[in-house]
Amino acid sequence: MxxxxxxxxxxxxxxxxxxxxAGVPMRDLEEITITHDELESLRLVCAEGLYQEQAAExxxxxxxxxxxxxxxxxxxxAKALLEGMAIRIEGADYAVPATEPHNHCRHGRFRHKTGSSEG
Known part of the structure; x- marks a missing residue:
């Protein structure tokens, strides 16, 4: 199991x-899905410059x-850029740190989101 x-x-x-x-209608494009956790890993490591250990934490x-x-x-x-594909961002089981009181879960720490990357 x-x-x-x-x-x-x-x-x-x-x-x-x-x-x-640019300049290509969505109906003419193949699409690839990036999940929210995949995008977050790119943001932390590639854009913010964190080491993988720091990003993982x-x-x-x-x-x-x-x-x-x-x-x-x-x-x-890389595949999307090289093959001219559209990139859709959705899915994964993730939690977003709450920034507003009404977004707190019962433990007061995170808003929870669950999504499917199936399309």
Missing amino acids: TRPKKRRIVGELPEVRYFKP SMGISRQTLGRILAEAQSKI
């Missing part, structure tokens, strides 16, 4: 859900798990 996936902490949610090549996961998530995200982004 496999262990259930651990909920990841995502510090920031993106303001957009899609990226696509921030997301509440092991360094090895972060490494797998990051490698998958990098592979998907």
Whole structure:
């Protein structure tokens, strides 16, 4: 029996859900999905410059798990850029640190989100 996936902490949610090549209608594009935890790993390691150990701690996961998530995200982004695909951001089991009182869960720490990356 496999262990259930651990909920990841995502510090920031993106303001957009899609990226696509300019000048090409969505209906003409293939699409690849990046999950919120994959995007968070890219943000922390590639954009913020954290070491993988620091990024893993921030997301509440092991360094090895972060490494797998990051490698998958990098592979998907590279494929999308090289093949001119649209990138959709959705899915994963994650928690966002609460910033407003009405977003607190009963323990007062995080808003929880669960989504499917199936499309």
